[in-house]
Amino acid sequence: MSKSDIEIAREASMKPITEIGAKLGIPAEELMQFGPNKAKLSFNYLESLKDKKDGHLILVTAISPTPAGEGKTTTTVGLGDGLNRIGKKAMICLREPSLGPCFGVKGGAAGGGYAQVVPMEDINLHFTGDFHAITSAHNLLSALIDNHIYWGNELGFDERRIAWRRVMDMNDRALRDTVVSLGGVANGFPRQTGFDITVASEVMAIFCLADGLKDLEDRLGRIVVGYTRERKPILARDLQAEGPMTVLLKDALMPNMVQTLENNPAFIHGGPFANIAHGCNTVSATKAALKVADYVVTEAGFGADLGAEKFFDIKCRKAGLAPEAVVIVATVRALKMHGGVAKDQLGDENVDALKKGLANLGRHIRNVGKFGVPAVVAINRFIKDTDAELAAIQEFTKTLGVEAIVCEHWGKGSEGTEALANHVTKLIDGGSAQFRTLYDDETSLFDKINTICREIYGAEEAIADKKVRDQLKQWEEEGYGNLPVCMAKTQYSFSTDPNLRGAPSGHTVPVREVRLSAGAGFIVAICGEIMTMPGLPRKPAANTIRLDDNGLVQGLF
Structure with a gap:
């Protein structure tokens, strides 16, 4: 065996x-050492x-x-x-x-x-502890948003249009859609929100694309956290959040x-x-x-x-x-x-x-x-x-x-x-590499989505309702049209049907929702039934992970 x-x-x-x-x-x-076998540069x-x-x-x-x-x-x-x-x-x-x-x-x-x-x-x-730091930085911004609204909402948040959710680094489907601030006046104003998994956080994306601490802080400040009733974007820097978030992410x-x-x-x-x-x-x-x-x-x-x-x-x-x-x-x-x-x-x-x-x-x-x-x-x-x-x-x-x-x-x-x-x-x-990207920065956002769907997924086209298309056009008008697109789609198929294996062609790719990650520098297009907070399977691996009599971890793979 x-x-x-x-x-x-x-x-x-x-x-x-x-x-x-x-x-x-x-x-x-x-080398900043974490014991004898791990270190940070x-x-x-x-x-x-x-x-x-x-x-x-x-x-x-x-x-x-x-x-x-x-x-x-x-x-x-x-x-x-x-x-x-x-x-x-x-x-x-x-x-x-x-x-x-x-x-x-x-x-x-x-x-x-x-x-x-x-x-x-x-x-x-x-x-x-990197993921814990990212989770903390993300949720600090969430707390600052609700705290700002509690103390008078000077920035004029439209509570129906708060774009920033919370995160945790665990699969927990029960938290996908939640209501916060229940319990009376002392706890704030109730509103609907939800959780994503930490690895789907824009803070994670910013962390991975940032080139140094200054760039990290600038990107964090550009996060769009919500909108006013006049649809004016409110940024993390409007809440003075980028400084303390960077402190949490420094190491x-x-x-x-x-x-x-x-x-x-x-x-x-x-x-x-x-x-x-x-x-x-x-x-x-x-x-x-x-x-x-x-x-x-x-x-x-x-x-x-x-x-x-x-x-x-x-x-x-x-x-x-x-x-x-x-x-x-x-x-x-x-x-x-x-x-x-x-x-x-x-x-x-x-x-x-x-x-x-x-x-x-x-x-x-x-x-x-x-x-x-x-x-x-x-x-x-x-x-x-x-x-x-x-x-x-x-x-x-x-x-x-x-x-x-x-x-x-x-x-x-x-x-x-x-x-x-x-x-x-x-x-x-051999020196034959001539790297190029699939589309130009100047291509419209929906055309970028369509290009990926046709050229990479073999699809006939991407489809989206008017609300999604209007949102993309609004972002283009606000200066975000040159951003690349990050497709959120099932990994199991070129289509949005995870059971359709092989190399399907001629299908359509339904874009259910789009999200702006202004700090990271891309637009997220959520396709089909993909979830940004996964759930655990019927028999999760957690069921067989334990410590043995010698204190050693068993079942992790």
Whole structure:
């Protein structure tokens, strides 16, 4: 019986974090340590890196996720280790896990098998407290809004048009729609509001896109929290909220450094979801990594239709980043599921179903090509995958001019990604990357939504009622028309129907609601039935997480 991820992580031989930093030339005194194995990089050190040459940026993305699993984070870790194995100075940049999926259905986000970042338990739980700081900063602004109204409402908030909700880092459907300030005069004026999960907070998005403390404070001040009866926007800075919010986020903004099982460096910092937010780790961590390493491997959440598109159109556009290679992760199991095979039958060879499911991979490959970045497919191999199934994937991708490389990092660590690492460096050395975004800043907001739906999702069009279209036009008139769009959509399908696998075409994408994230610098388009506060499944992972008799965590994955 193979060991669980947490058992493998617990057996790791971790080195002091100062020793990991020394590999990158980071002085020990510039690391703010959280025990022996975790640290934050000081702002002084980050400032000292600004004139250094950038390394090469590599994005890891994936096919549309299925319950069969794809292993994107595992592959990101494996590739980082593989690049170090072949003599490159490489590091990885990941998002921090949210407690919601850890105790829900998805589990943690520290990789798996022998391609993990450690200490796994710390990373998947409270880590260095960044998410708690973001939650506190967000809810401070919520409290300041209600307090302002209580003490006379000098700014003239229309209580029906308060746009700022509350957040917590847990899946709790009961809090999606709530009424606050009940209980009489002393408690304020009752109004309807609700909660989102912390990873969907605009503060999280701002945190991940901010380039330093000053930029963070400026962005926080630009948050639109509500409107007057005359529909005039009220900003966070009107409440003098940006200062105390920045104070709460000051230490959190310093990137977190940990290590892989093979003692290679990793930054894990920030963590917006990709189905309801922009799905990328912080700009500050990515930029720092590019200064201290020659190769930086980062990931974007869920499939390439969500994570990669937002990485390119939001993060790279805003931060001036230019990726040079993309790795698209696929598994035989997931492709068979896209081809119609039930989860309990995935262990049986089924080349015909796999070939049908390859339509999903094919669309992701073609989509990545639209951004001008060369790609390679990483086949994350499972034990029951057959030679015929693996060959079918490789033959298919060759017809699209892309190599598919079998990877076995889950069981073999860096040895299992050596071929992938060599191929990625060849792609970069080839110099064929000509990165471009999918749409121009000047394109109208609804046309940006339509472009994503048609070019990336294969849809006929996006549809929205007059209220949504009028809201977009109003924002354009207020000067927000040049912002990119962040699509909030199910991760399981190119459509808004999570059960429609493969590569559906000709569907419509209903835009239910739009939200302005003026501080983060994008418009959120909420599509179909996607929720910005997820719920727990019938049997949540929390039911099997516990401490054993020795005080060790069991059940976390």
